[in-house]
Amino acid sequence: MSVAVERSDFEVAARASARGRLDVYGVSKSFAVNGTQIDALQDMSLHVAAGEFVALLGPSGCGKSTLLRLIAGLDSDYHGSIQQDGAVVTGTSLARGIVFQEPRLFPWATVRQNIALGLKNAPISEAAKRDSVAAHISLVGLDGFAEAYPHQLSGGMAQRAAIARGLVNRPRLLLLDEPFGALDALTRARLQTELQRIWAHEQITMMLVTHDVDEAVFLGDRVVVLAPRPGRISRIFDIAVDRPRERSNDQLIRIRNEVLRTLEHGGEGSAPAGTARSVR
Amino acid sequence: MSDAVLETGLGSRRLTSADGARRLFGARLGQRVARRAAAAGWLLIVPAVALPVWIVGSERGWLAQQILPRPADVLHTFGEMVASGELAQHAGISLLRVLFGFAVGSGAALVLGSAMGLSRRVDEYVRPLFTAIAQVPALAWIPLAMLLLGIGETLKIVVIAKAAFVPVVMNTSAGIANVPRSLVEVGESFRFTPLQMLRHVVLPGAVPPIFTGLRYGLTHAWIALVSVELLASSEGLGYLLVWGRQMFWLDTVLVAMIVIGVIGFVSDKILAVVETRLQRWRTDGV
Amino acid sequence: MASDSIDPAPSAAAFRRGLVLPLVLLAAWEVGSHSGLVNPQFLPPLEKVGQVAWQELRNGELTFALATSLKRDLLGFALGSGVGIVIGLLLGLSSVADRIFTTWFNGLKQIALLAWIPLISLWFGFDETAKIVFIGLAAAIPVILNTVEGVRATSTRLLEVGDIFKFNRLQFVWSIYLPSATPSLLTGLHLGLIYAWLATIGAEYFMAAGPGIGGLIISGRERFEMALVLLGIVVVGLVGFCVDRGASWLERRLVSWRTV
Numbered sequence: 001m002s003v004a005v006e007r008s009d010f011e012v013a014a015r016a017s018a019r020g021r022l023d024v025y026g027v028s029k030s031f032a033v034n035g036t037q038i039d040a041l042q043d044m045s046l047h048v049a050a051g052e053f054v055a056l057l058g059p060s061g062c063g064k065s066t067l068l069r070l071i072a073g074l075d076s077d078y079h080g081s082i083q084q085d086g087a088v089v090t091g092t093s094l095a096r097g098i099v100f101q102e103p104r105l106f107p108w109a110t111v112r113q114n115i116a117l118g119l120k121n122a123p124i125s126e127a128a129k130r131d132s133v134a135a136h137i138s139l140v141g142l143d144g145f146a147e148a149y150p151h152q153l154s155g156g157m158a159q160r161a162a163i164a165r166g167l168v169n170r171p172r173l174l175l176l177d178e179p180f181g182a183l184d185a186l187t188r189a190r191l192q193t194e195l196q197r198i199w200a201h202e203q204i205t206m207m208l209v210t211h212d213v214d215e216a217v218f219l220g221d222r223v224v225v226l227a228p229r230p231g232r233i234s235r236i237f238d239i240a241v242d243r244p245r246e247r248s249n250d251q252l253i254r255i256r257n258e259v260l261r262t263l264e265h266g267g268e269g270s271a272p273a274g275t276a277r278s279v280r
Numbered sequence: 281m282s283d284a285v286l287e288t289g290l291g292s293r294r295l296t297s298a299d300g301a302r303r304l305f306g307a308r309l310g311q312r313v314a315r316r317a318a319a320a321g322w323l324l325i326v327p328a329v330a331l332p333v334w335i336v337g338s339e340r341g342w343l344a345q346q347i348l349p350r351p352a353d354v355l356h357t358f359g360e361m362v363a364s365g366e367l368a369q370h371a372g373i374s375l376l377r378v379l380f381g382f383a384v385g386s387g388a389a390l391v392l393g394s395a396m397g398l399s400r401r402v403d404e405y406v407r408p409l410f411t412a413i414a415q416v417p418a419l420a421w422i423p424l425a426m427l428l429l430g431i432g433e434t435l436k437i438v439v440i441a442k443a444a445f446v447p448v449v450m451n452t453s454a455g456i457a458n459v460p461r462s463l464v465e466v467g468e469s470f471r472f473t474p475l476q477m478l479r480h481v482v483l484p485g486a487v488p489p490i491f492t493g494l495r496y497g498l499t500h501a502w503i504a505l506v507s508v509e510l511l512a513s514s515e516g517l518g519y520l521l522v523w524g525r526q527m528f529w530l531d532t533v534l535v536a537m538i539v540i541g542v543i544g545f546v547s548d549k550i551l552a553v554v555e556t557r558l559q560r561w562r563t564d565g566v
Numbered sequence: 567m568a569s570d571s572i573d574p575a576p577s578a579a580a581f582r583r584g585l586v587l588p589l590v591l592l593a594a595w596e597v598g599s600h601s602g603l604v605n606p607q608f609l610p611p612l613e614k615v616g617q618v619a620w621q622e623l624r625n626g627e628l629t630f631a632l633a634t635s636l637k638r639d640l641l642g643f644a645l646g647s648g649v650g651i652v653i654g655l656l657l658g659l660s661s662v663a664d665r666i667f668t669t670w671f672n673g674l675k676q677i678a679l680l681a682w683i684p685l686i687s688l689w690f691g692f693d694e695t696a697k698i699v700f701i702g703l704a705a706a707i708p709v710i711l712n713t714v715e716g717v718r719a720t721s722t723r724l725l726e727v728g729d730i731f732k733f734n735r736l737q738f739v740w741s742i743y744l745p746s747a748t749p750s751l752l753t754g755l756h757l758g759l760i761y762a763w764l765a766t767i768g769a770e771y772f773m774a775a776g777p778g779i780g781g782l783i784i785s786g787r788e789r790f791e792m793a794l795v796l797l798g799i800v801v802v803g804l805v806g807f808c809v810d811r812g813a814s815w816l817e818r819r820l821v822s823w824r825t826v
Contacts, residue, residue: 074726092730104727108745108823117741121732149823169731322665347689401583408584409591415810416803417764419680419771423787424795428608506678510772518681525684533684541677548676 019050019085020172020205022071027080029066039230040066044080046224046233048207050172053199055220056209057263063231064209068177071207072098084173094122097166097174101181103158105150111161112137112146118168136164139198156187160194167202176208180215189247192218196244213263217256218245225262235262349531357531371539374505374516377433381440382501386448386494388441393452393493397486403453410449418443418504422511431512436505443504444497451493455486487558495551502544610793618793628782632801635766635778638694642701643762647755650706654713654754658747659739671710679704679765683772694776697769704765708757716750717743749821756813763806779805 024046030039041063048054056064069075071082073092082089084096097118105114115136119129137146140160150158159179166174176195180188192215199206199219210216216223220239227234237259241252331351337343338350361367396403418439429435459482467481509518517536524532592612598604599611622628656663657671682703690696720743728742770780779801786794 072730074729092732094732096730098730100723102723104723106724106727106742106745108748117727118731120737120741121734151823319665323669325666326670404580404583405587409587412588412803415807416799417767417806419764419768420783420799420802422771423783424792424799427787427790427792427795503678503680507680507768507771510680510683521681521684525688528688530685530688533688537677537681537685540681541673544678545673545676 021050021085022046022048022173022205022207023081023083023086024067024071025081025083027067027070027078027082029063029070029075029078041070041078042230042232044231044233048205050085051203051205053206053208053219053221055216055223056207056226057211057213057216057223057259058226058231058234059211059228059263061231062226062228064226065177066231068098068175068207068209071173072096072175074098093171094169095171095173097169097171099159099162099166099174099176099179101178103150103155103162105158105161105165107150110147110149111142111153114150114161115165115168118165122169132168132170136168139167139201140164141194154187155183156191159183159191163195163198167198167204170202171204173205173207176206178209178211180212181210188212188215195219200243213256213260214247217252217259218247223259225259237262347530349534354531354534357529358535361532361535367535367539370515370517370520370536371543374509374518374540375543377436377509377516378440378498378501378505381437381505382444382498384437385441385444385501386497389445389448389493389497390452390490393449393490394456396449396453397456398482403457414446414450418500419507422508426512435512436508439508440501440504444501447496447500448490448493451496452486452490455489455493456482458489459485488555491551491555491558495548495555498547498551499544502540502547506540607790608792610796615793615796618791619797622782622794622797628797628801631777631779631782632805634776635770635780636805638697638701638769638778639762639766642698642765643705643759645698646702646705646762647709647758649702650709650754650758651713651751653706654710654751655717657710658714658717659743668714675707675711679707679761680768680772683768687773692773697766697773700769700773701762701765704768705758705762708761709751709754712750712754712757713747716747716754719750720746749817752817752820756810756817759809759813760806763802763809767802 024044027041027044028039029041030037032038044063044067046054056067058064066075070078071084071089073089073096076091084093089096105111106117109117112133116129116133119132122129124132134146137143140163142157142160142164145153145157145161150161153161163176163179166176179195180191183191195206195208196219208216208219217237217239223237223239225234225237226232237255239252239255241249241255245252334348334351338348342348358367392406396406421442422435422439425435425439429438463481463485464477467477472480505516506518506521509516510522513519513522517540520536521533524530524536595609596612599609619628657668658664683700686696686700686703690699724742724746725738728738733741766778767780767783770776770778771784774781774784779798783795783798783802786792786798
């Protein structure tokens with residue numbers, strides 16, 4: 001469904017100049033737990049092209065959520081450098097949207113009000129804000145639920161609202177931290193399809209953290225498999241399957257199996273970090 | 281957790297996970313001492329400002345002696361009362377009354393509360409009457425009790441006991457009744473006898489809320505003590521308050537208030553420590 | 567075990583059982599009083615209490631006393647809760663204010679409420695102002711405590727969302743801290759109402775002069791009129807009950823967005 005939204009000069013300029021490219025240069029981060037050092041991330045480097053959909057896949061403890069938080073700007077204690085469109089990431093920004101595993105909707109506000117919250121500090125007119133909110137409610141398929149409160153929504157619907165809120169600023173980069181982890185399998189599958197559609201429509205860069213192989217392979221242009229202790233890139237897969245993808249696609253299944261094998265071998269015989277391997 | 285919120289409130293420093301790591305783990309002794317010293321420093325700001333104002337104010341006679349005695353006077357009175365044993369005497373009487381009344385009240389309350397918690401029938405019979413009585417604060421009962429019991433020790437003990445009674449019953453019955461059904465079922469699956477159920481399932485689960493009830497009960501008992509001593513006593517800390525008030529001896533009033541506060545604080549702290557110990561034991565068990 | 571059944575609505579049987587004790591008590595009272603087993607001065611028969619109640623109602627004394635007490639109660643509550651919310655917000659939001667004042671506040675809070683009466687009466691005398699100040703103090707304490715707790719308990723996860731959307735300080739306070747603290751704040755106000763009523767009675771006891779339910783009870787005691795005392799107690803209990811229920815209802819209505 002097509003959505004027409006008035007774009008201010010600001011937005012047009014922003015869209016043109018900032019394309020959503022992400023560069024991670026040698027990022028390392030460690031925690032001290034009871035005196036011992038834990039390397040959450042070790043010399044991580046990654047380059048994401050504008051408009052790409054990248055999935056970060058790995059078991060717990062591989063640092064994928066940590067990396068996402070660093071990219072989002074929620075945490076600034078690390079070594080290395082992270083740049084979005086050439087500008088160093090020094091904190092949070094409206095140019096980077098983020099969706100967490102919990103919807104984190106404000107319980108005292110309706111769906112509409114929650115999404116509108118994202119636009120509080122956006123430099124556009126009130127009318128433009130209203131339109132944007134309405135457009136995004138439609139985008140995620142929540143028409144009719146605009147005035148509902150979070151406690152009246154199912155888990156899947158709440159996450160849709162969270163995604164709408166993450167997109168309402170039209171950020172060039174959307175970060176998703178295991179957004180469907182808390183949902184049942186059926187809702188998860190449905191929302192993955194939705195996300196694929198939304199990504200194709202919005203044409204922004206998306207980075208999704210997940211521990212679900214099927215999800216990563218279904219959604220991503222590339223799947224970055226991470227290994228834990230220390231957190232590092234194990235292997236990167238190119239998913240050269242056309243969209244819209246079907247889960248039953250043979251090629252996809254083959255790729256999925258290979259990714260699963262890599263994941264299960266967790267770091268053994270892993271190629272040097274950053275190596276992309278095309279899998280047909 | 282509260283530290284995190286404080287920092288991101290009106291304070292300007294942004295929270296990083298490093299703060300969390302540093303705060304939770306590996307704080308060296310030096311850092312801890314420094315932190316304690318800093319906290320103490322903040323605490324001293326209020327007296328550092330208030331004290332000079334107080335001293336100057338009373339010297340200059342900004343307010344009458346009855347409203348603002350000289351700090352030196354207060355200290356002097358305090359010293360006097362301690363030396364003459366007067367303070368100890370009054371405080372001792374008050375403490376004894378509280379302890380006795382609290383023991384009586386909470387003892388009865390534990391029994392009734394347990395009965396109500398264990399048996400739905402008992403609860404059905406007793407709760408409405410109990411709730412009605414609970415609506416009337418101990419304070420309101422005092423004149424009635426005075427009519428019935430005169431103004432002797434019995435009056436005080438009864439009033440204090442009533443004050444402690446209500447919260448302890450409520451928390452005890454709730455604590456016992458709310459032991460998770462799931463745990464009871466585990467006991468049933470092992471065919472526990474009623475005694476075993478009580479010992480291994482009910483009591484351990486109910487002890488923390490019961491203890492919270494006891495803490496509330498003590499607080500209420502203390503308040504009831506003060507009220508009853510204010511109204512009908514010739515000795516005790518409450519009496520000191522009344523006497524000081526009548527003689528316009530604000531320093532005596534202040535000393536009595538501080539002692540009341542300190543005793544209240546200490547007794548609550550002791551119970552709090554015991555409560556934490558019990559909680560820790562409980563979570564270990566589960 | 568009382569926890570055996572998941573709490574169903576109280577059945578008719580349970581209701582009847584609940585009435586047994588009070589009825590038995592009242593019956594014993596009547597019998598004891600009439601038969602002279604208990605000195606009727608100590609335990610006037612129920613009709614006498616009813617009679618006195620009716621009398622007081624007729625000559626307007628009861629209504630007047632109740633109205634006066636309630637007026638003080640509400641004034642003191644308004645004062646105390648207003649100041650309390652402000653202080654609570656300050657202590658909760660500002661780590662500086664918290665570090666300076668909280669411990670002192672906790673210390674002062676330890677002093678049993680009624681112990682403040684002599685001091686307040688020394689400073690303000692025995693008139694209305696003194697009573698209202700005392701009631702305000704009683705209401706302020708739970709309001710402050712609960713407001714602070716509500717602010718402190720604001721979910722860091724929601725604060726992060728605010729961070730992501732570049733909220734400024736005012737936006738943080740208005741859009742996250744305040745709504746998040748509202749349930750606790752309302753609980754504080756609820757408790758404040760309860761304590762305010764208690765303090766009203768206390769103030770009327772100790773700062774005697776003047777009309778009020780507390781005054782009614784005191785004069786009943788002085789004149790050895792048990793019936794009057796009992797009447798007063800019943801009224802105190804009734805008002806307390808209504809206030810409590812009313813506050814609970816209001817709380818539920820205002821915070822309908824709670825998930826719990």
